[in-house]
Amino acid sequence: MKALVWHGKEDIRCDTVTDPEIQDPRDAIIKVTSCAICGSDLHLFHNYIPGMMPGDIMGHETMGEVVEVGAGVDGKLKKGDRIVVPFTIICGECEQCKRGNFSVCETTNRKRHLADKVFGHATAGLFGYTHLTGGYPGGQAEYLRVPFADATHIKVPAGIPDEQLLFLSDIFPTGWQAAVQCDIVPTDTVAIWGCGPVGQMAIRSAMLLGANQVVAIDCLPERLSMAEAAGATTINFETESVLERLKELTDGKGPEKCIDCVGMEAHVMASLPDTVLDRAKQMVMLESDRPHVLREMIYVCRPGGIISVPGVYSGFSDMLPMGAFMNKGG
Amino acid sequence: MFHFSNIVRSKGDPTIVESGPSLKRPQDQLARALGWFSLGLGVVELLAPRRVTETLGMEGSETLVRAFGVREIVAGIMSLSVEKNAGLWARVGGDGLDAAALLSGLTSDNPKKGNIALALLMVGGIAMLDYRAAQDTKPRRPPRDAKRKLYPGRSGFPKGVKAAKDRAKDMIQHATAGVTS
Structure with a gap:
């Protein structure tokens, strides 16, 4: 698939990369229909935020259509569903998620050992951001793997154009x-x-x-x-x-x-x-x-x-x- | 094709098959090269000023060479930063200072005046590159008096601001009543 890949300061390339695959039963794969460039992507572009690595796929404001779901998604999503993907990846089960503090989910940052050292305590995993927030591939790509997809999604109905929904991923x-x-x-x-x-x-x-x-x-x-x-x-x-x-x-x-x-x-x-x-x-x-x-x-x-x-x-x-x-x- | 960055990908994450076109322009790459050159030259001038003055037959000017080294390092860091244009213009100014300093050593009794002429030639060439890169990396902003598109009708509230506020107030009151009852 094609994806926008960070290669260094002010160096983002449209690369051909391998397609994402289901890695965990709670994963889903979406075909991206729209994605936006966030103001914070500019901080990454300028390399002001530590923890980016060449090869990272950008993008954390994404929506699309579910094309594959893992066995553990538990009926909450099915093929063909249209979803907006929030930029914070949440488990929905930890103490912080239960309090509604989703951006500091205790489970989803897969590189928490880095974040613990830099921030004192890790925050949630984020799409297309730095390795301090998990280093998850982002949605400025044709397909996106959504980890913890049973919790990390907003289902949206058909009939409303993408541009009237996409802001649910981050800015709103x-x-x-x-x-x-x-x-x-x-x-x-x-x-x-x-x-x-x-x-x-x-x-x-x-x-x-x-x-x-x-x-x-x-x-x-x-x-x-x-x-x-x-x-x-x-x-x-x-x-x-x-x-x-x-x-x-x-x-x-x-x-x-x-x-x-x-x-x-x-x-x-x-x-x-x-x-x-x-x-x-x-x-x-x-x-x-x-x-x-x-x-x-x-x-x-x-x-x-x-x-x-x-x-x-x-x-x-x-x-x-x-x-x-x-x-x-x- | 081998891509070094694929080595550090987490297991299962997409890896690069083929790299595509970059946002980085040739002038950005030139700015970067000049930034690294500036850093290298600055370090030499700062740490080995005597070698420089001996080569040019300008013994006794070591302090000046050290100061120029610091200037080169600062301009180099700026040229490698987001504010590369400011760094490149600093380099253009620095090239002028370099040329003036070299000209002051170009006297008839200097046995190394051939080296100075060569150095002047190099400074001239580098100055042309610096000037070109500075021109090409000028920030592209619309002029202050350019006509701008305004959005006086884009409130985001289809029924108007007041209607939206009233509706939100009703909803908040309703939700609060639900919590307290």
Whole structure:
């Protein structure tokens, strides 16, 4: 089959690879009908996230049709079913899965010895990501083996086009979870940094969860226009001060809830010297992340507020204002 | 065909049969080669400055050569990073400094002036490659004043924002009532 294969920094090739096979009774194989490129694929493309190896198949936003199931799938899936594949592989049986903390499933990371050393404790296995999350082949391919397929799938009906369903694999649940973790109440102002796909979903999720005001922060007019269409108040950080505008919008008190949908590759601007320094340090490998948004969120967040971080960070961030974080109730 | 990466695949995972076209462009490969060259030259200049000055008949300039070594290493790391364009422009600037330093040693009493002429020729050639690579790897971004497609109608809520919020509120109240009753 054809697949997009990572060979190194900025080197992704369309290779011919062997077809996946059922390896475990709980496996299923799907014929991929649609897959997306995620913002976090760009971090892998730039080789900012450790643990990629040449030969890894990319892709963790995938859907398709079941073409083969293992004996242990137990009737939960059958040939011909149409499914969206969540990017987190879950067993559905461990303590974390039973609590609903699927992204930290205790069973599915098949390289947990690596993750235990780097993260302290392993998180769930992920498709098309690094070997710290299991190194599972991803879905930017013609076929995909879905491990623990009896639990790792969302069945979807016929008649709805793929592009109206595919976001169930990652961006919608990621944005939704980011908003849910904020415990939004009807008086809240929720500030969301980054209006990419996850940011757009977080904006809409915060709206549906009843936020009084949602503020969307980005510099791209097309993204800001889409955020505005969903009812958000927008801040273009290239033309206005985020700190001053957030103060204005919250009677000087700051937003109660802050969501970072930017992560480790924050925009660099000469007027924000910390972003320039971060970029220089990241370039010479003295810092793995560019955490400008984290710093800004900690600074502007109302004391006693909540900070939620769905944006991807890979390792170590410098100069976080931990004094403000602690004193505000962190 | 043998692919080294297949050795480290987990058992049963797809292995590469034939490698296809890469996203990596020739100019990216040139940038990478220049980055490694920069690192190599920088290490030589930093660790063996006397050998360099003796070859060029410029004894006494060891500190300058060491400083140039550090500059080469930084430019090399930058050229190998995601910000390769900045690294390559740093190299172009560095080529100018190299040429100026070499010209200062091109005096009639320097017995090694032939080596300096050769070094100048090499710096000129490398500078052309650096300039070409820097031009070809310029970030491709639309100009700031370019007309952009906006999405004022794409709320994602087919019946409007207010209707979606009201419906969500009803659902939350219903779910909460179900939990508390």
